Structures are given as structure tokens and as C-alpha cells.
Amino acid sequence: MTTLIVNIKGLVNVRSENKLLRDIELRELPIIENAFLLIEDGIISKWGLMENLKQEIPVLPKDQIDATGQFVMPTWCDSHTHMVFAGSRENEFVDKINGLSYAEIAAKGGGILNSANKLQYASEDELFNAAWERLIACSKLGTGAVEIKSGYGLTIEAELKMLRVIKKLKEKSNLTIKSTFLGAHTFPQQYKENHQGYIDEITKNMLPVIANENLADYIDVFCESGFFSVEEMEQICIAGLRYGLKPKLHINQLNSIGGIESAIKMNAISVDHLETMTEKDIADLSASNTIGTLLPTAAFFLRMQYQPARALINGGCAIALASDFNPGSSPSFNMNFVVALSCIQMKMLPQEAINSATINGAFAMEIQDELGSISIGKKANLIFTQPINSIEYLPYAFGTNLIEKVMIKGEFI
Ligand code: NIG
Numbered sequence: 001m002t003t004l005i006v007n008i009k010g011l012v013n014v015r016s017e018n019k020l021l022r023d024i025e026l027r028e029l030p031i032i033e034n035a036f037l038l039i040e041d042g043i044i045s046k047w048g049l050m051e052n053l054k055q056e057i058p059v060l061p062k063d064q065i066d067a068t069g070q071f072v073m074p075t076w077c078d079s080h081t082h083m084v085f086a087g088s089r090e091n092e093f094v095d096k097i098n099g100l101s102y103a104e105i106a107a108k109g110g111g112i113l114n115s116a117n118k119l120q121y122a123s124e125d126e127l128f129n130a131a132w133e134r135l136i137a138c139s140k141l142g143t144g145a146v147e148i149k150s151g152y153g154l155t156i157e158a159e160l161k162m163l164r165v166i167k168k169l170k171e172k173s174n175l176t177i178k179s180t181f182l183g184a185h186t187f188p189q190q191y192k193e194n195h196q197g198y199i200d201e202i203t204k205n206m207l208p209v210i211a212n213e214n215l216a217d218y219i220d221v222f223c224e225s226g227f228f229s230v231e232e233m234e235q236i237c238i239a240g241l242r243y244g245l246k247p248k249l250h251i252n253q254l255n256s257i258g259g260i261e262s263a264i265k266m267n268a269i270s271v272d273h274l275e276t277m278t279e280k281d282i283a284d285l286s287a288s289n290t291i292g293t294l295l296p297t298a299a300f301f302l303r304m305q306y307q308p309a310r311a312l313i314n315g316g317c318a319i320a321l322a323s324d325f326n327p328g329s330s331p332s333f334n335m336n337f338v339v340a341l342s343c344i345q346m347k348m349l350p351q352e353a354i355n356s357a358t359i360n361g362a363f364a365m366e367i368q369d370e371l372g373s374i375s376i377g378k379k380a381n382l383i384f385t386q387p388i389n390s391i392e393y394l395p396y397a398f399g400t401n402l403i404e405k406v407m408i409k410g411e412f413i
């Protein structure tokens, strides 16, 4: 099947080289004006200027799409989500508005343990169906690739249940999906005083089955005071690495306890959250190959300080943007809002935000060879905007859905 898109006002993020962007490269967003794009069997095969169309494609295919006035861009690569969960937690949201603290909410049975409790009672089918609906809804908002974590199971049965759901989503969906094992999300109640007992459960009992059934691509740990210490994270990551799972980690959301330095030493693919960063953390991360994934909607929802995006970019750190979609701290998978919020609250330029949510997001999932930019040989996962005057209009007009349609592997959803 061959499809030709003609009269594209702006073809966004056209690249011939796959490169993780940092510093001033991040603000270069290549846009080809008045362009065409050819798709063959779901793969981008050619692009060029409309004025050269006749020479480039002498025999035009029958299947043509007119994109007059529209921008066509790569779909969002959302490299950090917790899309599989049971129920929701709007009661905690109201409790917080009424002034309850995180500790008070946790004492009432809230937080991660609340979601873990709900998940024990949900069947694999129920979890799959709910996640499937969320996946469809986020793809309509322009997301074409997602990373999904476990971590609301916290027992071997429930963690495996979550990971099997993610595996089934991978098999059935046209979106590109990566799976991360987050057994170390928090300590279950019965292990509160016996950390090593739960770490052994993760490393000796869960990991071998996960590896054997090929259920995860990465390993994650919530490294934070009150959750997993740096030493505990290292133990878990080293065990994961033995099974081929590279670290992608929750770090520095609430405190800076040395997680950044340790993650870099372990060659983590990414360190995610980063609301609380010391100058040393910023310098270390900037000098490393680890990607800093910023999750501004979590800071927004929890009324925390935003991630220091400018200091990170100016320091030379490779950053990505993701939604952190989860029922506790970011109940939204809308990457358009993530991009807008990054510009509005973290002073990222629209070009920086779009690059961070596409090509750098693809790097944060190691799918840069198939997604993240308009490049020959990559999947035709595309956002068609409404007719708009400039690409800056996208984050500027925040809250308005400016996506007209979304294409996944060459087909409109
Ligand atoms: O990424 N910070 C840890 N985990 C999630 C929130 C988990 C929850 O509250 O359910 C996050 O923000």
C-alpha cells in the first residue's frame, strides 16, 4: 500500500541522522515547508518539496491525502507511564484539596499501596481492557509509542499479572510499547521492617520468571527517602542487569539522596522525575550518557516545584519529556499538555519541548531507529494538526485539541 501526502504546510522534525539531542541542538527543529511525504507499507519512504513532486514521483499513487494548511509531525514518544492499573484515586485528590498530607493519605490506605490493593482483585482481562481503552485514547491525542511499567502488583502473582497484560498490549496494539519491571515501587506492608526480604523476593523469585517469560525490557526502582535507598536500588539493578534488563529509574522526585550518581555509574538509560536536583546532580547528569526524563504533569498535579529544565538543557543534559500517566500523581496521558506545560512553566522553547517529546523520547525507549522523527525507513506514525499558522501555536494554545488526525503505521486511527 502506497500513500502520498501532499501540500503539507510544514513537515516537522525531518532528520537524516539519528542523534540524541542536547544543548543548542535541542532548539533546532527542522521543518520543511510546502512538502510531500510518501509512505510505503507503513514506512516513510520519501519526502521532498511540492515543487519537486513531479520529478521525484513521476507516477503518482492513487491514495493521496491533501494536508493544505496542516503540519505533519512524528507522534509523541511517551517514555514513562504506569498505564496498567485498577480503579482510580480521585478520593485522594479531594483529600489533598482538603489539606491532607501525603503521609495522612498513606495512613488512610492511600498512595501506591491503595492501587496495589485494588489491582490484587482485578483479573488479567479487566486490566487489559482498561489499559486498552487508555491506549486508544492516548493514541488519539497523538501518542505513537509508550513505555509501560508494572509496580502496582508488589507480589509475584500480581507483578506477573501486570507484565503479562503489558505483553498482550504489545502483541495486539499497533503502537510501539516497551515494558518495565517496577517491582521496587514501594515496600509492601508486610516487608516495611524487612527490606531485604522484599529485595530477595524481587531478585530471587520475580526476576527469573520475568526473564524466562521475556516480560520486561527494563528495570525500574523508586529511589527516594522512605522508599528504596541508593544501596537497595543498586542491588536490584545489578540483579536486573544480570537478566539483561537495563535501568530506567524514578529518581529525585522528592529528595536528592545520591541516586543520580549511582544511576549514571550503572549506565541507566534514563533517570526520571528530577523535581529536586542539586547543582552536582545537574553537572553529573549533563556529563553523562543517561537521559534526564522530565515529568512536569506530576509536579503540576502534586503542586511541587517543576524540574529545572533550563539548567539541565544549558548544562548540556539530554532530556526527554513524558507523561508519567498514573492514578496517583499524573492522571493524564495527554502529551500535548506535557509539551505546553514544559514551555509555560519550565521555560522550554516549543522546539526544545517537541524534540524532547519525540526524538529524545524515542532514545529514552531505545526505539530511535523506528520512531521519533520524519526519517526514511522509520514508521509512519504521524500527527496531522488542524490548520495552524506556526508550530509554536501548538503549546501556546494549550488545552485546545489541535490534532486533526493520527496515523499509526501508515493508517489513520
Ligand atoms: O511516578 N513516584 C512514584 N510513582 C509514581 C506515582 C505512583 C502513585 O502514586 O501511584 C510516579 O509519580
Ligand code: FE
Pocket: 080, 081, 082, 250, 324, 326
Ligand atoms: Fe512514574
